[in-house]
Amino acid sequence: MTRLDLFIARMVSQRACLDYAIAAAAQMPGPVFELGLGNGRTYHHMREKITGRDIYVFERAVASHPDSTPPEDLTILGDVRETLPATLEKMGPVASLIHADLGGHNAAKNVAFAKEVSPLIEPLLAPGGLMVSSDRMFFETLEEQPLPPDAIEGRCFIYRQP
Ligand SMILES: C[S@@+](CC[C@H](N)C(=O)[O-])C[C@H]1O[C@@H](n2cnc3c(N)ncnc32)[C@H](O)[C@@H]1O
Numbered sequence: 301m302t303r304l305d306l307f308i309a310r311m312v313s314q315r316a317c318l319d320y321a322i323a324a325a326a327q328m329p330g331p332v333f334e335l336g337l338g339n340g341r342t343y344h345h346m347r348e349k350i351t352g353r354d355i356y357v358f359e360r361a362v363a364s365h366p367d368s369t370p371p372e373d374l375t376i377l378g379d380v381r382e383t384l385p386a387t388l389e390k391m392g393p394v395a396s397l398i399h400a401d402l403g404g405h406n407a408a409k410n411v412a413f414a415k416e417v418s419p420l421i422e423p424l425l426a427p428g429g430l431m432v433s434s435d436r437m438f439f440e441t442l443e444e445q446p447l448p449p450d451a452i453e454g455r456c457f458i459y460r461q462p
Contacts, residue, residue: 309452314342314401314434316450317458321397321430322349328396330426331356333387335380335400335417340368342401353396358383384420395424400433410435425461433457 334343337359357370358380376383403410418438442459
């Protein structure tokens with residue numbers, strides 16, 4: 301696979317997994333968490349497709365496209381290693397859907413970071429809640445789900461809180 305092939309596979313898989321999880325969690329009342337705003341493409345997609353629930357965005361420095369910038373009261377600024385535990389203390393296990401796209405270009409660093417943040421993400425999901433990630437995560441109780449038809453194995457992951 302060329303780097304272009306890999307990039308396209310990741311984007312197609314990200315959209316397919318997000319659409320699947322958005323539909324699967326649509327009847328749940330809890331908020332949605334977007335971890336890593338970046339340019340805001342996935343946030344924009346979620347904002348267009350999710351109705352009736354707040355989407356909180358976790359990001360250390362907002363630098364998104366103007367069309368994809370979340371309101372201040374739904375932006376949780378800072379390092380997720382600090383803001384996720386603080387949010388758990390404040391809100392409890394409420395999230396209906398968590399999407400994480402926090403990784404960069406270094407695969408080994410992404411794995412190490414996924415190991416570090418998995419135990420911080422896991423307790424935030426409400427029972428039945430879904431987690432979509434661009435990196436494999438390391439959860440104790442969340443169950444990995446089969447991918448929807450358009451997604452490519454290894455490019456995106458879906459987990460569910462039992
Ligand atoms: C790949 S980008 C997200 C792209 C986004 N999904 C999109 O569609 O535009 C990753 C983002 O995660 C953020 N990020 C990475 N590590 C973080 C951390 N420890 N705490 C908070 N934000 C972090 C980076 O600042 C970056 O904006």
